[in-house]
Amino acid sequence: MELHNLKPAKGATHNGKRLGRGVGSGKGRTSTRGHKGAKARSGYKKKIGFEGGQMPLQRRVPKFGFKNINRVEYKAINLSTIQKLIDDKKLEKVTVKDLIEAGFINKHQLVKILANGELTSKVDVEAHAFSEKAAAIIAEKGGNAVKL
Numbered sequence: 001m002e003l004h005n006l007k008p009a010k011g012a013t014h015n016g017k018r019l020g021r022g023v024g025s026g027k028g029r030t031s032t033r034g035h036k037g038a039k040a041r042s043g044y045k046k047k048i049g050f051e052g053g054q055m056p057l058q059r060r061v062p063k064f065g066f067k068n069i070n071r072v073e074y075k076a077i078n079l080s081t082i083q084k085l086i087d088d089k090k091l092e093k094v095t096v097k098d099l100i101e102a103g104f105i106n107k108h109q110l111v112k113i114l115a116n117g118e119l120t121s122k123v124d125v126e127a128h129a130f131s132e133k134a135a136a137i138i139a140e141k142g143g144n145a146v147k148l
Contacts, residue, residue: 074129075109079137080117082125093124096148113138113145 019031033040049056082094085102099105113125115133122142130138135145 072110074112075105076112076114077104077127078114078116079119079134082113082123083117083119083121086121086123091123093126095126096128 017027018025019027022028030040038044038046049058051057077099081104085091085094085098089098089102091098096105096111099111100107105111110128112129112131113127113134114131115137119137119141123138124144124146125138126146126148128148130145130147138145
C-alpha cells in the first residue's frame, strides 16, 4: 500500500464536485442554485403539497360531508357468532367479557347484537345495543337481552 493507492471506502464520498469554490471551478458564484428565490437561499424547505405557487390540490378540492362528533360506533356481532360461542364454550350467559376473551372485540368497543344467523339455544346476552329482531329472537328462545 502506497500513498498514491489510498482511496476512500466505497460509498464514503458523493459526487466530488465542491460547490462555491470560485468561478474557475465551474461551480462557483451561485453554486448551481440559480438566481434569487426561495430555493437559492439557505434553509429552504418546501411545504408538503407545495405546487410552485399554484393552488395546492388539498385546497382546490371542495370540502364536503359532515362528521357527527356525537356518533356512537358499535361493533356488530351476529346471532350466529353468539351460537358458535355457546357451542364452543358451553355458555348459558354471554357477556361482553366473553366476547373480548373470544377475540371478537377489544375492551374499548361497544357491542350491538344483530339478527343474522340462527339461535338454537336459550341464552342470556349482555350487550350495549340490540336490533329489534335480535332481541325478539333471543326472547323467543327463552333468553334475555340485557342492555348495559
